[in-house]
Amino acid sequence: MIMDLTVGLNHYLILAAILFAIGVMGVLTRRNILIIFMSVEMMLNSANMTLIAFSHYLENAGGMIFTFFTLTVAAAEVGVGLAIVVTIFRNTESLDVRKLNLLKN
Amino acid sequence: MFDVATMQISRLLPEMILIGVALAAILVDVMLPKGKSTRGVQWTVIIGLIVVLASTFFNRENTGPAFGGMVVIDGFTMFFRLVLTFITLLIVTVSETYLGSLNIRIAEYYLLLVFSLFGMLLMAMAQDLLIVFLGIETMSVCLYALVGMSRHKHASNEGAIKYFLLGSFTTAFFVYGIALMFGVVGSTNIVDIMVYLSGVSGNVPMLAWASAGLILVAFAFKAALVPFHWWSPDAYEGAPTTVTAFMSTAPKAAAFAAFLRVFYVAFGDMSETWTTVLWVIAAITMTFGNLLALRQDSVKRMLAFSSITHAGYLAVALLTFDQMGAAAILFYLMIYALMNIGAFLVAIAVNRNENDEKGYAFEDYRGLVFRKPAMALAMLVFMLALAGIPPTAGFFGKYYIFSAAVKSGFVGLAVIGVLNSAVSVYYYLRLIVFMFLKDRDEASETPGFNLSGEMVPIVIFCVILVLLIGFFPDALLAVATRSVTVLL
Numbered sequence: 106m107i108m109d110l111t112v113g114l115n116h117y118l119i120l121a122a123i124l125f126a127i128g129v130m131g132v133l134t135r136r137n138i139l140i141i142f143m144s145v146e147m148m149l150n151s152a153n154m155t156l157i158a159f160s161h162y163l164e165n166a167g168g169m170i171f172t173f174f175t176l177t178v179a180a181a182e183v184g185v186g187l188a189i190v191v192t193i194f195r196n197t198e199s200l201d202v203r204k205l206n207l208l209k210n
Numbered sequence: 211m212f213d214v215a216t217m218q219i220s221r222l223l224p225e226m227i228l229i230g231v232a233l234a235a236i237l238v239d240v241m242l243p244k245g246k247s248t249r250g251v252q253w254t255v256i257i258g259l260i261v262v263l264a265s266t267f268f269n270r271e272n273t274g275p276a277f278g279g280m281v282v283i284d285g286f287t288m289f290f291r292l293v294l295t296f297i298t299l300l301i302v303t304v305s306e307t308y309l310g311s312l313n314i315r316i317a318e319y320y321l322l323l324v325f326s327l328f329g330m331l332l333m334a335m336a337q338d339l340l341i342v343f344l345g346i347e348t349m350s351v352c353l354y355a356l357v358g359m360s361r362h363k364h365a366s367n368e369g370a371i372k373y374f375l376l377g378s379f380t381t382a383f384f385v386y387g388i389a390l391m392f393g394v395v396g397s398t399n400i401v402d403i404m405v406y407l408s409g410v411s412g413n414v415p416m417l418a419w420a421s422a423g424l425i426l427v428a429f430a431f432k433a434a435l436v437p438f439h440w441w442s443p444d445a446y447e448g449a450p451t452t453v454t455a456f457m458s459t460a461p462k463a464a465a466f467a468a469f470l471r472v473f474y475v476a477f478g479d480m481s482e483t484w485t486t487v488l489w490v491i492a493a494i495t496m497t498f499g500n501l502l503a504l505r506q507d508s509v510k511r512m513l514a515f516s517s518i519t520h521a522g523y524l525a526v527a528l529l530t531f532d533q534m535g536a537a538a539i540l541f542y543l544m545i546y547a548l549m550n551i552g553a554f555l556v557a558i559a560v561n562r563n564e565n566d567e568k569g570y571a572f573e574d575y576r577g578l579v580f581r582k583p584a585m586a587l588a589m590l591v592f593m594l595a596l597a598g599i600p601p602t603a604g605f606f607g608k609y610y611i612f613s614a615a616v617k618s619g620f621v622g623l624a625v626i627g628v629l630n631s632a633v634s635v636y637y638y639l640r641l642i643v644f645m646f647l648k649d650r651d652e653a654s655e656t657p658g659f660n661l662s663g664e665m666v667p668i669v670i671f672c673v674i675l676v677l678l679i680g681f682f683p684d685a686l687l688a689v690a691t692r693s694v695t696v697l698l
Contacts, residue, residue, distance in 0.1 A: 118393075125386055132379050141375055148382030152389045159393035168392050171340055175385055178347045182378050185354050189370045192361040202375075205368045 117158035124151035138190055138200045142183075149179050218276035221283040224266045224291060225331055231258025232324045239317035251317040252306050255324060259299040266291045275337065279399060282337040289540055289693035290334035290467045297460040297547050298327045300672075304665045305452045308558055312360055312450055319359060323456065326352035330464035334471075339388045339398040339425075342468050346384070346432060349461055350377050357449040357457070369448020376441040380431040387424030394418045403476040411479055422477050426484060429472070432465035433521050436495040443502075446514035451561075454510065455554035458517040459547040466524055466539055474531065474697045481531045488529040489623055495522030496630040503637050509557050510570040512637055513550065516596060519634060520546055526627050527611040530618040533691065533698050538610035540690035545595070545603040545679055552672035553592040555665050556585055575644040586645045588673050595676045597638040598631050603679035610687065 124147055131144025153172045160168025190200065197204060219226075235254045242250045266288060275282045302323060309319060329348025336342040354377065358370030392398050394417045395406045407414060431438040446454045473484060499518030506512040524542060527535040560578065561569050579586035595604035608631055615624040679686055 125382075128382065132375075138371065138375070142378075145375070145378045145382055148379070149385060152382060152385040155386065155389035156392060159389065163393070163396050165396050167397060168389070171388070171392070171398065174340060174344060178344070178351075178381075181347070181351050182374075182381070185351050186374050186378065189354065189358050189367065189374055192358060193367045193371055196362070196364050196367055205371065 114158055114162045118155060121151040121154040121158065124148075124154070136201055136203055138193070138202060141202070142186060142190075146179065146183075149175060217278065218274065221269075221272050221274065221276045222281070223269050223272075224262045224295075225328060227258070227262050227265055228295075228324060228328055228331070231255060231262070232321055232328075234258065235317065235321055235324065239321075242317075246315065247306070247310070248315055248317045248320070249306060251320050252302060255302050255320045256299065258324075259295055259302065262295050263292065263299070266295070279401065280338045280341050281332070281335040283335055284696045285693040286467070286471070286696050287335040289689065290463065291331055293463055293540075293544055293547065294327060294330045294334065294460050297456065297463070297551070298323055300551055300668055301452055301456045301460075304555060304668050307664065308452050309450070314359055314450065316359075319356070322352040322356050326350075326356070327460070330460060330467075333464045334467040336468060336471065337400050339391065339400065339403075339472070339476075342472065343381075343384060343388060345464070345468065346428075347381065349464060350381070350432075353453075353457060353461060356453045357445050359450050359453065363448075365448040366450070367448070369445040373441045373445035376431070380428045380438070383424045384428035387421045387428065390417045390421035390424070394421065400472060400476040404478060407477065407479040414480060419480075419483075422480055422484065425472065426487065429465060429469045430491060433462055433469065433524070434518055435491050435521055435525055436498045436518065439495070439499075439518050439521075442518060443511060443514045446517070447508070447511050451510065451554055451558050454514070455551045458514070458554075459543075459550050462517070462521060462524075463543040463547065466528070466543060469528060470536055470539065470694075470697060473528070474536065478531075485529040485531055488525055489620065492522050492525035492529060493623060493626050495519070495525060496627055497522075500630050500633050503634070506637070507572055508570045509560075509572060509575070509641065510554075512641075513553060513557070516634065516637070517550065519630065520550075520596075522630070523608065523611050523627060526615050526620070526623055529623075530614045530620065532614065532618055533694055534610070534617060535614040536694035536697055537687060537691040538607070538614045540693055541610055541683075541687050542607040544686060544690075545607050545676065548672045548675050548679075549592045549595040549602075549604060552588065552669055552676065553596065555669050555672075556589045556592065559585060559665065572641060572644050575641060576648045578645040585669075588669050589645060590642055591673050591676055593638040593642055595680070597635045599635070601677070601680045603676045603683065606680065606683040606687075610683075 128144045128148035128151060132141050135141050135144065153175055156168040156172050160166060194200060231254065235251045238250050238254045270288055273283050302320060305319065309315065326349045329345045329352065332341055332345030332348060336345055354370055354374040357373050358366055360366040388398055391403060394415055395403050407418065427438065434442040446458060449457060477484060496519050499515050499522060503512050503515035503519065506515060524539055527538040527542065557570055560574050591602060595602035598604045598608040612624045612627055615627065
């Protein structure tokens with residue numbers, strides 16, 4: 106039996122959806138701030154992948170242009186985010202989110 | 211192909227001036243001696259924001275799309291331009307002395323405020339999901355840094371990291387939602403999406419539903435609606451109080467501006483479903499915010515939770531999906547900004563020691579009227595307004611929201627809202643009882659009032675406007691109603 110091995114739009118979309126789900130699980134279950142942060146980046150990149158896949162499939166460059174903006178914004182976020190992480194580490198010597206419980210109801 | 215005339219740059223004059231102001235403020239900061247007062251930067255920004263307000267006012271006839279339909283300048287944009295710039299102006303004016311007391315003497319504070327205002331203005335004028343995204347991010351990235359401004363305080367760090375992690379988490383949802391919508395429609399323009407969705411009426415593809423859901427999550431997060439509110443009490447409490455006053459008013463207004471534009475225009479044809487979802491969210495948000503606010507012993511945290519409740523009232527108006535509800539949102543956002551900023555300013559003045567973990571306690575207000583009668587009276591007005599008691603503006607804000615809900619047939623939700631409003635009277639009145647009915651106690655006699663020179667006129671100004679709008683609500687409502695005609 107000959108299988109159709111062409112990689113089509115659906116493959117990219119499904120892969121992106123799986124990556125997005127893994128990212129969500131990472132944010133919800135991990136305890137280290139940096140790992141959570143990396144999971145968020147993975148979610149963003151899975152969204153980028155969806156955009157590019159659609160962009161190629163629809164032959165519309167809009168999605169790829171959007172990706173450039175997403176990447177730039179993600180870089181800006183990393184800049185501010187890591188600065189906050191550094192200040193936290195200076196004060197608490199830990200990156201465990203469980204130790205961030207000073208503010209409670 | 212590329213034509214400068216179709217970009218209509220002159221319609222974005224206020225935004226260009228705003229960026230010019232930020233650049234000028236950076237120059238002023240470089241020229242001033244380091245580590246001293248940042249008064250010079252503050253004054254540059256104050257004058258600049260006044261120029262922005264004036265240019266918005268004199269440029270108000272110059273309406274229409276710009277940048278090839280990426281943004282649109284209409285009455286709705288104008289309203290939010292004025293409100294958001296006005297809120298920022300109030301906050302900038304009162305910041306300097308307070309920051310001095312925290313030993314924060316960095317001019318970047320003002321720059322971050324200005325840049326986040328720019329992001330909010332983008333959100334208000336966006337006619338493309340790309341611009342909504344850029345606006346949200348410009349605003350949020352600045353706010354993350356602002357929340358973490360007191361970087362030697364653990365609470366500030368903690369609020370900032372929680373806000374940052376959850377904020378970037380929802381950003382990913384937003385981008386993924388936009389990506390799916392791009393796949394369905396082939397464009398991220400709000401008008402294109404509307405045209406597409408009304409073309410397939412009743413037969414909306416699954417991906418579009420998924421996309422709308424993800425975008426709803428992102429907006430609910432930015433507006434701090436339950437169950438996406440967990441960042442807000444912590445970020446509000448950790449942030450310097452002027453930032454809290456800013457965050458609980460301006461970004462909320464900007465979030466509702468983008469919320470209105472995207473859901474009323476782009477997803478108008480899916481309204482039956484998203485109003486049902488928002489019905490549940492609004493009911494939970496109002497109740498939940500109230501129940502938690504009841505238990506707080508810190509005025510700052512009480513105001514943080516009550517701002518969740520107020521977001522719930524705004525969601526009630528949002529889901530009516532008609533002109534009256536949209537106008538009620540605009541009206542309420544304006545007066546909520548006035549009463550909330552006023553309340554936070556009095557809280558700053560009463561708070562004795564900013565670095566104390568037990569700051570902003572209700573106990574500090576014991577017998578305030580005997581010591582500082584003017585301040586107690588101002589707080590009385592703000593609390594009555596937040597509770598929605600006539601003759602303050604807060605009463606009319608709630609009245610318009612709930613009557614819009616009843617007119618659109620959401621009677622059940624309006625009843626829940628009114629009941630919640632009654633519950634909220636308890637914790638606002640509790641503060642009034644502390645101020646007026648409890649005896650003064652000797653321990654709290656120590657002077658701790660730092661209502662600085664520039665805060666006094668702003669508090670008086672807020673009191674006057676809250677009362678004035680309470681007596682003459684029609685003028686503001688007429689402006690709000692005219693502003694939302696472009697949406698429906």
